[in-house]
Amino acid sequence: MKALLPLLRRHGATVFGLILLVAAIWVVQREFRNLSIADVTRAMSEIPPFALWLGAGLTVAAYLVLAAYDWLGARYAGRPSGWGRALVASFCGYALAHNLGFAAVSGAAVRYRLYSAWGYTPLEIGKVIGFTSLTFGLGGMALGGCVLILEPEVLPWLGQVLPHWILQLLAIPLFGVVLAYILLSRFRRTVTIRGHVVELPSTGMAIAQSLLATVDVAVTAAIFYVLLPDVEGLTFIRFVGIYLASYAAGIVASVPGGLGVFDAAIVIGLAPYMGAAEVVGALLVFRLYYYIVPLFISGLLFAGFELSQRGGRLARFNALGSGAMPLEVPAMAGLVALGGALLIFLGSLPVDDIDQWVGYETAIASQFAGSILGSLLMAMAFGLARRLTLAWGAALFLLASGALFAWLRSEEWWTWGAFLMVAAALATMRPAFYRNSRLWAEPLSQEMLLPLAAVAISGMALALFVNASRLQDAYWWEVVLAAGAPIQLRFAVGSTVLLLLVGLIRLLRPARIRPAPYDDAQRAALEKLGGTLPPKADGVLWGEGGRAGFAFSKAGQIWIGYGDPAGDARDAISAIWRFRDLCERNGARAAFVSVGPAYLRVYADTGLQALPDPKAPGRFVACHAERDMTVLMDYCGAACGA
Structure with missing residues (x-):
């Protein structure tokens, strides 16, 4: 049992997220068993034009409210920002983080990149990030408390069993957290959390923060609500309760945008009020408004920002030179992954007339090609995030193949054009991919597995949905052997299950990176290469070739390497990446x-930010600044906040 505890600590959240995803597809199949694409198309066409325009306007309002998070956060940090910068930082941070799902493209990392370029210190950026992270939670609690007071029966199962006054009492702890936060800001200037001193905002700012967050959640829920048909009993307050519960389920699953989990939860919550076709139609438009369109706009904004920071020197991009925190590679990896997801989804959808001009066998092959190309692109996105040279070349070939695939299927020009645009942008970034490691040798992280699983399971759900009329009595695990299942559906489901099993095995396999003890022999080897020799250390880590290494110590959840890896330059790069993997x-x-x-x-490519080292002028400390800056303050001293 003791041996299982470390495994549960490392992978418990991921396994729980996968369980939620599998449960979501079961719900989706059950709810969609008698549903067809024609039903969803009809439901979408019946959304009034006024509702579509109102939903678009509310989306703009929602992102303006999010910009106010950063505007207030900058004032809390003591470095007021203009509305323009607050809007760019907030919009790019939320839009990229919601959709891409890569740890390196989190809202904190995007903000750190932007604010550091605008001259903010790490301490100031940390305050902005902390302020914006807390704000949404306050809004969810405040609005959740209002829902419990006004519509307590919205709680699933409990609403039909317990008296309303008992359910209304559940609002007390939610309101209590918000009220306690405001009172603390009135009577105390600082609080200590896990040994770290956190400065509280003023009382007025805490009140404004809570009100702003409540408005944000309400406006975002309103985008979805106005797209739904008018039905008796579904008040806006009641819908907000369903929306909050569904959104919380998506957050717990830790998948980008709550893909699959949020959708299944919202379908369940709205089932008593309307049919699945109406819910799915509104859901697709909501995701288009709040996720997809902002993703492309923020991607263009962020790409423009990165180009402006490079001053037109993109062609001379030096992979070993810049100390800035680069996010263009993770963002590009995310776009490649989205391309893979699109191909998986296209491969799940039949083309009615393609066999009339290419033949039935070729039409079936095109279904297989979409799933295969999409799966390979998802794998290459993982390789791009790891800066692998092989992944760069393979991704270019697969993107071009994806464009050809979409063109042969007679998809809209912007579909295959998007693949070509991503390929053209990726082609300019060749020097950023400098590692010659094998893709299979790279460890699969939890952050990569969950988005991969979400896309694979959603693709499988789409394939089941398209063929629902043929498989009304078959559960998803019976599809591969079902007599009425089309061959392309069997392939899609079987390959998806295989992909997930391989991913889980790779995630849970024992670590193969074994550091050497910090003994006399290792000290002598490091000294010969000119490495840093601390008085005490917990081990020595060498690169894949054993030609470069460094000593390191363990300080709780932070493992600290001493100095740059000494030895061969290429193997030193390997040692840095291996240390990142060992820590993970x-x-x-x-x-x-x-x-x-x-x-x-x-260091920046592995997710670390360089800060001046106060104990060694001209040297740096590389750490997860948005997370570990306060932990390393004892070492960094005043320079971390200078």
């Missing part, structure tokens, strides 16, 4: 102290 496999976060400028780009 052990539930820790990597950091380096007293490093030089030579490998700042590599």
Whole structure:
């Protein structure tokens, strides 16, 4: 049992998220068994034009409210920002983080990249990030408390069993958290959380923060609500309760945009009021408004920002030179992954007239090609995030193949054009992919597995939905053997299950990175290469070739490497990445102290931010600044906030 505890700590959240995803597809299949694409298309066509325009306007309002998060956060940090910068930081941070799902493209990382370029110190950026992260939670609690007071029966199962006054009492702890936060800001200036001193905002700002967050959640829910048909009994307050519960389920699952889990929960919550076709039609438009369109707009904004920061020197991009925190590669990896998801979805959909001009066998092959190309692109996105040279070349070929696939299926020009645009942008970034490691040798992280699983399961759900009329009595695990299942559906479901099993096996396999003990022999080897020799250390980590290494120590959840890896430059890059993987496999976060400028780009690629080292002028501390900055304050001293 003791041996299982570390495994549960590292992978418990991921496994729970996968369980929610599998449960979601079961719900989707049950609810959609008698539903067809024609039903959904009809439901979408029946959404009034006024509702569509109102939903679009509410989407703009929702992102303006989110911009106010950053505007207030900058004032809380003592460095007021203009509305323009607040809007860019908030819009890019939320839109990219909601859709892409890569840890490196989190809202905190995007904000850190933007605010650091605007001259904010790490301490100021940390305050902005903390302020914006807390704000949404306050709104959810405040609005959730209002729902329980006004519509307590909205709670599933409990609403039909317990008296309303008991359910209304559940609002007290929700309101209590918000009220306690405001009162603390009135009577105390700081609080200590896990040993870290956190400065509270003023009382007026805390009240404004809570009200702003409540408005944000209400406006976002209103986007969805106005797209639904008018039905008796579904008041806006009641819908907000259903929306909050569904959104919370998506957050718990930790998949981008709550894909699959949020959708299944909202279908269940609205089932007593309307048919699945109406819910799915409104859901698709909601995702288009709130997720897809903002993603492309924010992607263009962020790409423009990155180009402006490089001053037109993109062609001379040096993978080992810049110390800035680069996010263009993770963002590009996310776009490639989205391309893979699109191909998986297209491969799940039949084309009615394609066999009339290419033949039945070729039409079936096109179904297989979409699933295969999509799965391979998802794998290449993982390789791009790891800066692998092989993944760069393979992704270019697969993107071009995806464009050809979409063109042969007679998809809209913007569909295959998007693949070509992503390929053209990726082609300009060749120097950013400098690792020659094998793709299979790279460890699969939890953050990569969940988006992959979400896309695979959603693709399988779409394939089941398209063929629902043929498989009304078959559950999803029976599809591969069902007599009435089309061959392409069997392939889609079987390959998806295989993909998920391989992913789980790779995630749970034992770590193969074994550090050496910090003994006399290892000290002598490091000394010969000119490495840093601390008085005490917990081990020495060498690169894949054993030609470069460094000593490191464990400080709780942060493992600290001493100096740059000494030895061969290429193997030093390998050692830095291996240290990142070693820390991840052990539930820790990597950091380096007293490093030089030579490998700042590599540290940044692994998700670390370089800060001036106060104990060694001209040297740097590389850490997860948005998460570990306060933890490393004892080492960094005043320079971390300077």
